[in-house]
Amino acid sequence: xxxxxxxxxxxxxxxxxxxxxxxxxxxxxxxxxxxxxxxxxxxxxxxxxxxxxxxxxxxxxxxxxxxxxxxxxxxxxxxxxxxxxxxxxxxxxxxxxxxxxxxxxxxxxxxxxxxxxxxxxxxxxxxxxxxxxxxxxxxxxxxxxxxxxxxxxxxxxxxxxxxxxxxxxxxxxxxxxxxxxxxxxxxxxxxxxxxxxxxxxxxxxxxxxxxxx
Amino acid sequence: xxxxxxxxxxxxxxxxxxxxxxxxxxxxxxxxxxxxxxxxxxxxxxxxxxxxxxxxxxxxxxxxxxxxxxxxxxxxxxxxxxxxxxxxxxxxxxxxxxxxxxxxxxxxxxxxxxxxxxxxxxxxxxxxxxxxxxxxxxxxxxxxxxxxxxxxxxxxxxxxxxxxxxxxxxxxxxxxxxxxxxxxxxxxxxxxxxxxxxxxxxxxxxxxxxxxxxxxxxxxxxxxxxxxxxxxxxxxxxxxxxxxxxxxxxxxxxxxxxxxxxxxxxxxxxxxxxxxxxxxxxxxxxxxxxxxxxxxxxxxxxxxxxxxxxxxxxxxxxxxxxxxxxxxxxxxxxxxxxxxxxxxxxxxxxxxxxxxxxxxxxxxxxxxxxxxxxxxxxxxxxxxxxxxxxxxxxxxxxxxxxxxxxxxxxxxxx
Numbered sequence: 001x002x003x004x005x006x007x008x009x010x011x012x013x014x015x016x017x018x019x020x021x022x023x024x025x026x027x028x029x030x031x032x033x034x035x036x037x038x039x040x041x042x043x044x045x046x047x048x049x050x051x052x053x054x055x056x057x058x059x060x061x062x063x064x065x066x067x068x069x070x071x072x073x074x075x076x077x078x079x080x081x082x083x084x085x086x087x088x089x090x091x092x093x094x095x096x097x098x099x100x101x102x103x104x105x106x107x108x109x110x111x112x113x114x115x116x117x118x119x120x121x122x123x124x125x126x127x128x129x130x131x132x133x134x135x136x137x138x139x140x141x142x143x144x145x146x147x148x149x150x151x152x153x154x155x156x157x158x159x160x161x162x163x164x165x166x167x168x169x170x171x172x173x174x175x176x177x178x179x180x181x182x183x184x185x186x187x188x189x190x191x192x193x194x195x196x197x198x199x200x201x202x203x204x205x206x207x208x209x210x211x212x213x
Numbered sequence: 214x215x216x217x218x219x220x221x222x223x224x225x226x227x228x229x230x231x232x233x234x235x236x237x238x239x240x241x242x243x244x245x246x247x248x249x250x251x252x253x254x255x256x257x258x259x260x261x262x263x264x265x266x267x268x269x270x271x272x273x274x275x276x277x278x279x280x281x282x283x284x285x286x287x288x289x290x291x292x293x294x295x296x297x298x299x300x301x302x303x304x305x306x307x308x309x310x311x312x313x314x315x316x317x318x319x320x321x322x323x324x325x326x327x328x329x330x331x332x333x334x335x336x337x338x339x340x341x342x343x344x345x346x347x348x349x350x351x352x353x354x355x356x357x358x359x360x361x362x363x364x365x366x367x368x369x370x371x372x373x374x375x376x377x378x379x380x381x382x383x384x385x386x387x388x389x390x391x392x393x394x395x396x397x398x399x400x401x402x403x404x405x406x407x408x409x410x411x412x413x414x415x416x417x418x419x420x421x422x423x424x425x426x427x428x429x430x431x432x433x434x435x436x437x438x439x440x441x442x443x444x445x446x447x448x449x450x451x452x453x454x455x456x457x458x459x460x461x462x463x464x465x466x467x468x469x470x471x472x473x474x475x476x477x478x479x480x481x482x483x484x485x486x487x488x489x490x491x492x493x494x495x496x497x498x499x500x501x502x503x504x505x506x507x508x509x510x511x512x513x514x515x516x517x518x519x520x521x522x523x524x525x526x527x528x529x530x531x532x533x534x535x536x537x538x539x540x541x542x543x544x545x546x547x548x549x550x551x552x553x554x555x556x557x558x559x560x561x562x563x564x565x566x567x568x569x570x571x572x573x574x575x576x577x578x579x580x581x582x583x584x585x586x587x588x589x590x591x592x593x594x595x596x597x598x599x600x601x602x603x604x605x606x607x608x609x610x611x612x613x614x615x616x617x618x619x620x621x622x623x624x625x626x627x
Contacts, residue, residue, distance in 0.1 A: 042582075045575050049582045052623065056597045063596070073551050080593035083585070142389070142625060199572065199581035 038149070038157075038191075042198070047146045047159055049202045050187035054161040057084055057185070057204060058138035061165075064126050065134035071127070078123040086188055086203045089120045105209040109179050114209050131169035131176070139163035149189065157189040162210070182210040234495040235307040236279045237402065238356075239266055242295050243286040244316030244334050253422045256430040257315045257364070258286055263576050263620070264427070264438040268445075271390060271601035271622035272398035274542050277493030278309070281535045289527045290316075292333045292340040299347055304354040307490055309402055311360045312347055315431060318365025320416065327416050327479070329367040348410040357487070359408040360453070364433045367414040389625040390600060397445035399489060401453065406487040409453050411480040413464070421472050433478060436463045454482055495546065497553060498539035500561050503612045505533055534604040537561075537617075541602040544594045554595040561591050565614045572618045574605060587617060600624050 038046075060081040064074045082089030085102040092099055104122040105114045117125065126134075145162040152158050162184045169177040186205035191198060243258040245251050262284075270280035283302075285294050304310055318329035319341065328348075330341040348361035413420045413433035425435035440459050444451055461478040468476035509529045540561050544554045569587035574580065594602065601622040608616040 042580055045580055045582045049573070053583075056593075059598050060596055070551075076551075076555070077596050080589075080596045083589040083593055088589075140625075141623075197581070200583060201585075202583045 042200075043149055046149065046157070046189050046200055046202065049200070050159055050189065051141045051144045051146050051161050053084055053187065053202055053204055054144060054163065054185050055138075055141035057081060058136075058163070058165070060084075061123075061126065062136045062138070064123060065129065065136045067131070067133050074127050078120075078127060081123060082120060084204050085119055086205050089118075102204065102206055104207045105183075107179075107181055107209045107212040109177075109212060119207070129169065131171060132173070133170040135168045135170070137166045139165075155191045157191070158205075159187050159189070161185045161187060179212050181212045184208045184210055234277050234279050234493045235305055235309075235490070236281050237270065237273055237309040237311070238302060238304065239280070239282045239284070240298055240302070240310070240312045241266075241282075241284050241286070242290050242312075242314045242316065242331070242333060243284075244290060244332075245286045246288065247317065247334070250317070250422065250431075253430050254286075254315050256428045257434045259578050260427040260430060260438050261313060261315070261434055263578050265441055267576075267601075267603050267620060267622065268390065268394075268442075269398050269402060270538075270603070272395040273309075273402060274546075274601045275395055275492075276399055276403065276490065277495050277546075279495070279498075279535075279539050279542060281531075282538075283527065283531055285527050290334050292335055292342055294527065295331070295333050295342055295347075299350045302351075302354060304356040306355055306357065307493070308354075308356040309358045309360075310351050310354060310356045311362070312351060313362045313364070314344070314347075315364045315434060318344075318363060318367060318414075318420070320367055327367075328410065328412050329363055329365050329414070331363060331365060344412065345410065348408065352408045357406050358402060358484075360411070361409070362411040362413075362437075364413040364420060364431055366419040367412060368417045368419060389623045391625045393448065394445045395600075395624075397447065397451045401445075401451045401456065403489050404450060404487060405453060405484040407482070407484040409457075409480060409482045409484055411457060411478065413476070413478050415475075415477040415479055418476050419474065421468055421474065421476055423467070423472060432467060432472075432476065433460070433464055436460050436467070439463075453484055454480075457482075492548070495539075495543055495549070497549075497557060498536065498543055500540050500557075500564050501533040501536040503564070505529070505536070506564070506607075506609050506614060507611050509533055509609070533607070537604045537607075538602070541594065541604070544591070545597075545599050545602065551595065558591050558595060562588050563613075565591070565617070566610060569613070569615050569617070572616065574618050574620050576620060578605065578620070581618070587614070598624050 060077050063069055063077050064081070066074075086092050087099070087101060090101050092101070101118045101120060103116050104119050105116050106122065107114050143163075147160045149157040149159050162182065164180055164182050166180045167178065168175050185207045188203050188205050190201045190203075192201070241258070241261065243254050243261075245255045245258060247254065266282070270278075273280070283298055285298065299312070302310065314331050314333075316334065317332040319332065320329050324330070324343070326343075326345050328344040330343045331347075332341055335341075344361060344363040348359070351359040351361055413431070421432045422430060423432050423435075425432065426439065427435055437456075437460050440456060440463065444456055444459070457478070457480045461480075465475070465477050468474055510526065540557055543549055544558050544561070546554070565587040567588065571585050571587045571590040572581045573583040573585075575582050599621050603620045603622070605618040605620060607614050607618070
């Protein structure tokens with residue numbers, strides 16, 4: 001096993017010369033304007049960055065729901081979590097249209113319709129849920145499904161991250177409500193050419209609830 | 214009464230010292246401006262930091278270790294700055310010190326040890342510094358672990374290395390560490406005590422450069438970083454000897470079969486197994502002052518500064534970056550109280566202009582993958598699962614920071 005690992009490392013170093021040539025063709029095409037897409041490496045980095053930001057949102061949601069955490073700290077998390085979203089959770093314009101803020105869809109096994117709330121209100125409601133304890137777990141970043149980047153403007157791309165969120169509400173130590181919802185977040189990626197090179201800004205948009213089990 | 218008072222003071226002093234966090238010190242001297250190998254060594258420096266040093270610092274931060282980086286390259290790397298940095302380094306008994314040199318090396322027929330002399334950017338023979346001298350100095354600092362690595366030729370002849378060519382990095386991901394990787398790194402740096410000296414080539418051999426998965430750079434550093442990233446995934450405890458044996462084997466094989474010239478790294482180890490220390494208490498650090506920021510000149514890029522070669526510019530810039538790093542460590546560490554973390558975060562905000570930006574750079578350091586207002590970033594730093602935030606460079610207006618580039622290291626839960 002050890003020998004195989006060493007051989008793999010050596011093979012990687014020896015084979016690297018070939019990898020150089022393949023990668024450069026794509027970058028050259030991009031620099032020469034022969035393709036409208038971003039370099040493959042940047043696309044992968046931005047998809048991963050989007051997933052990481054969704055991961056941070058999920059960590060914040062878990063913390064805000066957890067009644068063991070002090071209420072002031074949970075409110076502090078709410079304030080900080082809003083910075084992850086387009087418009088920092090408040091009004092912004094989308095396709096020239098005024099929006100009150102990014103939204104979050106929620107579902108329940110006992111409701112036929114989905115509910116759409118402003119993300120700032122959703123976080124507030126999460127903090128105030130009428131259970132004695134709330135546990136929320138979500139898919140890890142590495143296991144999230146991240147779509148390909150889609151170009152929506154000269155300097156803007158979007159992708160989606162899909163994950164499962166398991167919710168469990170307790171009363172007097174007993175679980176009284178459980179569900180698993182598949183959610184999908186739209187991630188907005190803005191690009192800007194600066195004197196230091198191409199730079200990106202990744203922000204989260206609306207969250208859809210796809211399916212609840 | 215006097216005895217009682219003395220004992221109280223003694224206890225207080227003892228407690229103060231045990232409460233002080235331990236530190237890993239990195240002394241890197243990398244010849245990035247040499248006309249022949251400078252460009253290869255630019256990449257060598259990037260890879261060494263992005264694939265080894267930053268990762269190690271993140272894993273040790275979990276154990277409460279602060280990182281102090283002393284990064285000498287370009288015009289700031291000189292025999293004078295090397296001697297000064299090595300001699301003036303202060304270590305605690307639980308500290309770790311790692312010296313890494315990338316550049317030209319040579320030896321004298323009269324040398325009484327197999328380790329090379331480092332040119333450190335000069336051709337003036339009387340200024341060359343023996344690697345063994347550095348190691349003896351570092352051993353004398355009484356740190357728990359002293360590692361000295363010289364990546365240079367070990368023969369008195371011009372360095373023969375591949376010319377710089379196209380580069381394409383292997384890494385597509387950000388820095389994410391699993392618990393297994395964190396434990397492996399902690400085992401490597403905290404599970405052994407003593408000292409280790411490593412030379413990238415045996416007596417009479419050159420150190421080669423070649424195509425590597427990280428781009429064109431020196432073979433030894435590429436092999437070390439590649440093996441390191443591979444071996445920390447293993448479940449079994451990782452030792453310096455096991456790592457260096459594999460690096461030496463790999464370098465020897467590639468040099469022989471692909472570069473048609475021998476290169477045989479070797480080392481001497483005085484390491485013994487040691488119990489892993491319990492998590493170190495981190496004293497609440499102080500952010501750098503406006504005066505310290507101002508002292509760094511207009512840019513933290515020491516290659517662009519008016520350098521005297523004394524290393525002062527490096528000391529000033531690294532001082533600010535190391536202080537920022539210590540503050541970020543404290544703010545992300547969930548074992549510190551939320552109010553203390555928030556208080557420090559608020560103080561940190563005062564060091565940044567209201568519109569200052571934090572730019573997030575990928576592991577290979579060649580791409581800004583996200584940006585955020587510094588005030589927002591610092592505010593939410595205590596609410597995210599980051600293990601370590603590594604300040605890479607900054608700009609300022611003479612008082613406050615206007616832009617900070619960082620790499621984040623994130624815990625990968627499964």
